[in-house]
Amino acid sequence: MFEKVLIANRGEIALRIHRACREMGIRTVAVHSTADANAMHVRLADESVCIGPAPARDSYLNIPAILSAAAITGADAIHPGVGFLSENARFANMVAEHGFVFIGPTSEHLRLMGDKVTAKQAARDFGIPTVPGSDGAVADIDEARKLADGIGYPILIKAAAGGGGRGMRVAATEASLAEAFATAAAEARAAFGNPQVYLERYLGRPRHIEVQILADGQGGVVHLGERDCSLQRKHQKLLEETPSPALNAGERAMVTKLATDAVAQLGYCGAGTLEFLYQDSAFFFIEMNTRLQVEHPISEMVTGVDIVREQLRVADGLPLSMRQSDIVLSGHAIECRINAENSVSFRPSPGQITAYLAPGGLGVRVDSALYEGYIVPPHYDSLVAKLILHGTGRNECIMRMRRALEEYVITGIDTTIPLHQRLAAEPDFIDGNYDVHWLERFVARAQP
């Protein structure tokens, strides 16, 4: 096993990786920006190297600095964590070229899944449905009409160059297709200087369901069940749970089989997540994340599998330490993302922590790099803590979430704790009755 691992990340995920290393007897090197000199992952690591100034592009995204830090500390391997360089194929290549092990999949797999078009094609090749659509720009309304019949209504018309909802229209039936098509094309031209649009089946109330997989590239592939990450605001997940309250056993078996079959065919090695939209008992592949995910702990809670440990093992050429038959999905788990932001306005709230006390007791896990006196810097992601709850059932888990949120003390900054408390009291959430649009409406209700 590796003797020394450099952790090319910061915050709670750097601490998460440090903990897995320590428990395997591996020495750790923390790299950090000047803004993070007092961060917890720096304090706990065996060695630390300052790699640049506060802006991420000069430090956590600074590939030469990270490789130099690995060289001067004599690290064997580099764990990229989440975000930053974790899905950067060029970085993975350079890590290998400089004689270190990249703790993640091959750069080929990073590249394949890093491009939405090739990723969707790969999924289709493996027999996984994607959202039906036009596969490219549509020339005119006649072609659109023909394609739409094949895709099925309602139809979403989207600007090819688009984003942010502009150049986007929904046609509920054929009757409204022509007008919607014309409007979307006109908006697309106005907004992006390009009138090209494409078509896609419109999903009105999908859930975001993802499957955690682990593979060793030696034939070993397992899934750790699915996660329901539908509670999102501006495409940022706020709360994740497993199992999904929406799936039945047959759907669960189907989607996990889709994921493991694809990963096996891919010859993938590492941790990964296949993300799907789910509506009316159908799953549509969106993308594959070829790295650790923020919400990985809930899968750990219901399986007992240490995902980071397995990442380290397979990166070192070892097989997975379990087979699918060893994995029992037990109980229910929820993760509350605690962000340094106002729970109503979502205004970022960096600053000094004046008091900190994490909840404890049965079924409560806290992954956080916060401590009293720590200054949350304004330069990075606002995630400062993950409160992870485990219970024998969903109701017990939600009750535990309430009592743990009640105990959690973080003062000096605003956090999303009050938002999670409102959520825990909300009938739709308690009933598991939500889709990817639900949270936006819920938070809007609280806004002045």
Add this chain to the structure above:
Amino acid sequence: MFEKVLIANRGEIALRIHRACREMGIRTVAVHSTADANAMHVRLADESVCIGPAPARDSYLNIPAILSAAAITGADAIHPGVGFLSENARFANMVAEHGFVFIGPTSEHLRLMGDKVTAKQAARDFGIPTVPGSDGAVADIDEARKLADGIGYPILIKAAAGGGGRGMRVAATEASLAEAFATAAAEARAAFGNPQVYLERYLGRPRHIEVQILADGQGGVVHLGERDCSLQRKHQKLLEETPSPALNAGERAMVTKLATDAVAQLGYCGAGTLEFLYQDSAFFFIEMNTRLQVEHPISEMVTGVDIVREQLRVADGLPLSMRQSDIVLSGHAIECRINAENSVSFRPSPGQITAYLAPGGLGVRVDSALYEGYIVPPHYDSLVAKLILHGTGRNECIMRMRRALEEYVITGIDTTIPLHQRLAAEPDFIDGNYDVHWLERFVARAQP
């Protein structure tokens, strides 16, 4: 279910009970001495009542004050916690007489198991072996010789009125019995004014093995496996683990069956623990604790069962929420008792906590009422935190223990954290090679 429960205890165990209540939607009443006005269980409870001055006899042992507090707050039930009044049959009776529910077994069972003589007799009646002995004072050396043949050597000769090792001798064989008998009797007379002695089989290197049971008094009886609590200093447990590294599957099956059969025959209702000495594949009953135990969390970690929740359920007349076949013993768990005392001299170390940061992450549970600024009062037990680790195997669990101890920050007072760190590095501990005498020798090595 109860609407409001009064918690007649303090410290981490009061917080433990509060948490279980909150997760069941039950309101809590904290009672406290003047010294505990700022304690965490008081801060978190729905209501609190000061019941007396700092000394426990005037507050936590003050039965009229506790019953009055229950009356004025309208509590339905009283949870006695651990220690204090938890095994007091008179208190259990008075609680019931005043119209509250005592969360614990019947006063008859408290009384039966509270007396060492009746408890051992009951155990024998249920077919559980006890340490073979003379069942009372031995008249003279002739009687001693006859009895010793039946009991088997080595023989321990103990003062009937004794304690603390005085009037105690071991005879390895019959050859040394007469001299040992005479010496013990002489010492007993000198120390206690009573020369009576009794005989018992001497166990030179026993382990302390105990079985956690839950019973609902309606035919439901389960065990949650055994705990190995052999690491003791002055009869105080320091570290507990489950499963015991010393038992094989057959021994485990045997001792858990002994315990559940006895509890079923007893018609017991509540949580309880049967304690045994174990040596050379044989188990000898010592006593039964008719209450929650400090080390209960390790059994929770390997079974997922919330023991306090089950206590509340069965006290309210509900059946246990599981059968034995639902319980899977999964992985390994260790509890480190963090006491406010010097880790070498064991001098108590009350005082103000100047910094506090509990470890987090996968497989780490902390049960503690500490917080920064809290003043550990000098009046009570020195246990201030329980660090509970869970892993898929014993080795992973010990590695997790090391990294969690490394992260744990408690400043302002001395704690036993350094002792646990020394333990985690000790080959005998790592090999699971210890008995009830081992820790005394280990701590003696560190003493100046």
Add this chain to the structure above:
Amino acid sequence: MPDEKPLDPTVGDLVRALAALLDEVNLSEIEYAQGERRVRVARNTAATSVTVAPAPIAAPVAHTPLSAIEPAGTIKAPMVGTVYLAPNPDAAPFIKIGDTVREGQTLLIVEAMKVMNHIAAPRAGRVAAILVADGMPIEYDQPLLVLE
């Protein structure tokens, strides 16, 4: 709540306001929390129960319990129980504000475990304040009245 029971101004006013509201809208209980302070007022047929407990903590810093606001000459509860200002519901109160009492004179009764405990004046003095209401539950060490 009658005016002659001057609680600490902020607490007293709060309780009074809540009690008035209780009447106004015909409730049996109101809970009110602000910052570290929480007050619950409730009314059964017999008595108004006032329980002051720490609110779910905002921060684990030492707070000053309400019972710590105490003038000199304060007589504190020797036990947990229910306080009565008169020997029986129809009788006149033992004392009223402004009374001069002699040492050993009964000031009020604390009922605990069905026993009526007479609380006697530890010394002679003038009753400057009565800090509890008839039928109110009290905790150990809670200020009962002020003797000048």
Add this chain to the structure above:
Amino acid sequence: MPDEKPLDPTVGDLVRALAALLDEVNLSEIEYAQGERRVRVARNTAATSVTVAPAPIAAPVAHTPLSAIEPAGTIKAPMVGTVYLAPNPDAAPFIKIGDTVREGQTLLIVEAMKVMNHIAAPRAGRVAAILVADGMPIEYDQPLLVLE
């Protein structure tokens, strides 16, 4: 370690003492921790590696990293890498203490990613101190030398 490289006295003395010990008992690495400070000295065939990292925390209070002890006129490392005081192992060092340097003159080299980066004097001045040793790994912002 030669005397003309005056590190911060406490750190310098510590490193010197450890380096001497390293030689004395013929080791390749010594780690030493006291309080919040930890020093590791190691010697490969080529260079002596000195990594200073915070020790496992005693308390999560803001500590002063060693790099914060810096006199005015300190030139700091613009990148992570390995520092060289001379253009090649056999050559004379670029500068020595007491030298007067002109703006733009090479002071030392930082090797990062196999590239030799010449670190030039940002202004003219006299070399008051050299805070790093030849072949030493350095982190971003680490003080290299003091120009008066």
